[in-house]
């Protein structure tokens with residue numbers, strides 16, 4: 538049974554690969570819409586970039602909605618140094634034939650979730666969680682339509698990638714993340730503990746590129762941009778493929794292993810802002826509503842990506 542999905546993202550190089558995959562996997566994912574948010578780059582650029590990716594795949598049937606321009610509380614912090622000036626690395630940015638919807642992402646989220654059948658929607662979030670948190674804040678009844686959140690964010694054993702103790706998506710809007718982790722629905726959380734196991738080595742990137750389709754070549758070009766960044770470590774290790782992990786899981790869940798837990802987010806301390814306190818020990822007063830990804834089958838992830846892009 539295809540999951541009904543809304544994909545909220547901040548493209549972003551790895552979001553771009555995830556979106557190429559989600560838009561290509563039309564037999565596995567019922568993608569109702571894409572919502573974009575300020576994060577890696579501005580809200581204007583993340584929206585434009587989602588439209589660029591959509592035209593590469595040709596899925597003009599999937600609407601794109603531009604969303605929040607800044608986090609709930611903290612000052613905005615971008616990650617342009619990892620994604621290039623355009624936000625899509627060195628991918629050519631061609632003139633668009635189709636643009637974002639005129640409807641705000643939060644309005645789309647609210648009306649879609651309010652009308653959804655109970656627990657029917659999978660919300661994938663691979664950027665700061667501002668849009669979804671704002672929708673839940675504006676209209677708490679939205680939660681009834683949500684089956685699960687499937688998020689890229691957080692870190693436990695791996696430590697942080699934007700500060701010593703915080704991963705970027707959580708750090709960029711910690712108040713939004715705290716709302717999502719504690720909204721009630723199941724959260725499938727792909728933190729750095731799992732995504733750091735999924736490395737786009739030169740061999741894997743070359744195999745992807747050799748598929749030769751425009752979509753596969755675009756994905757390889759986005760990945761190669763990350764691999765060339767010194768901040769992502771030695772090229773031979775390959776950069777971590779963060780945001781495609783939730784999308785891959787939607788298609789082949791057995792590629793990842795999880796531990797039940799609950800998660801709270803530091804929203805006050807200047808030193809540890811955005812830290813995810815991942816508690817595996819059961820407590821009588823807290824439901825373990827989160828499944829924390831601890832193992833990834835990296836070869837299986839790349840085999841699936843190659844299979845989807847072959848078509």
Ligand code: RIB
Nearest residue numbers: 549551552663705706779
């Ligand atoms: O920490 C990795 C996350 O931060 C990814 O979603 C990447 O796109 C950046 O937003």
Ligand code: CA
Nearest residue numbers: 549552663664
């Ligand atoms: Ca992202």
